[in-house]
Amino acid sequence: MTTTVTATAALALGDDALVLSHRLGEWAGHAPVLEEEVALANIALDLLGQARVLLSTAGDEDELAYLREERAFTNLQLVEQPNGDFAHTIARQLYFSTYQHLLYARLAVTDGEFAPLAAKAVKEVAYHRDHAEQWTLRLGDGTGLSHERMQRACDALWRFTGEMFLPVEGLAVDGEQLRSAWLESVSGVLRRATLTVPEGPQSGAWTAGAGRQGLHTEPFGRMLAEMQHLHRSHPGASW
Amino acid sequence: MVTTTTPLEAELLRLAGSVPDPELPVLTLAELGVVRAVHLHGADTVEVELTPTYTGCPAVEAMSADIERLLREHGMREVTVRTVLSPAWSTNDITGEGRRKLREFGIAPPRVLAQEGPVAVALGPTRTATGLPSPADPAAPLTCPHCGSADTELLSRFSSTACKALRRCLSCREPFDHFKEV
Structure with a gap:
């Protein structure tokens, strides 16, 4: 494995964690109840810790986070999607944390570069996944309104899920096997939540692989602007 | 790898472990199980291996600073605290005394887990809570x-x-x- 290949994979996984961490952090001060505010912030903190380790593998963590242009980020389009209502945030969490948990469980038992981090992070992500599953059940099998909104969120984000199973250079993981494990898990949770498993394609023709190739959806540029502006306005500043 | 611990290293390990946790000051770092090893290089240069409880634990920086300060006060000229991830920290690493103190402090201690090391994750049909550790x-x-x-x-x-x-x-x-x- 060359350094470059490792860096490619570290950036992909690190950007996923960093971008989702930032999105979850946007809930601070706005979550529906205090306990959820704390939960989402704690999940964001776990992801930020993972991002720091991964980005440091690829280079200088601060330069990578704050000084790269949009096209240089290789995160999945799923994680950059705006928070939307609480149901959208939970659907995004369900889709991503299931993927991340299955992926890290596989990486943890390899002898590759990412095994130490994956073995550590998989224990954290198990709680993220449980959190998302419990909320999916509660909202899906809740009131008429919560069911409707949860279904709408699951449908809206479905087309961003296919990208998770495309090969990433440097990650020795079978994408199709990952996809079938993911589908089985997510479908099971959605059914128990009395929700309908979305039927559409898991990626649109125009989005296939795009996030991993540096192509992003419109809201991502605005998110990056907010995330980076302080660092760019005050280069080298510290607390 | 065979490592031998000198009496001075043992003493430095004890000192590093005596630092209180910045967020749960009733516990020491030794009781939390996060100080892994101390390696002396020369007479007054020391490297401490610290493992974070969670990857993003913000207390690691404060722990490192406290360890550095304490060991410098005890004659070390150069103190480096290195973060190690593997093997991953487990709540099983919290000592019995640590558990007792947590309870006394009003925090229910973690239950002892059946397994350590990499979490076994079922690859087949997945139910809710799959992957959560079991006591x-x-x-x-x-x-x-x-x-x-x-x-x-x-x-x-x-x-x-x-x-x-x-x-x-x-x-x-x-x-x-x-x-x-x-």
């Missing part, structure tokens, strides 16, 4: 640190820090933190 003794109840009742409920999976969950006792009605098993 070595499933019958061992999680009890309220205030009144000892086993009748408690989960309020939130995440509490004041990522390592804790928020629960409520249904007997004495007091809310309490539970140090989650990882």
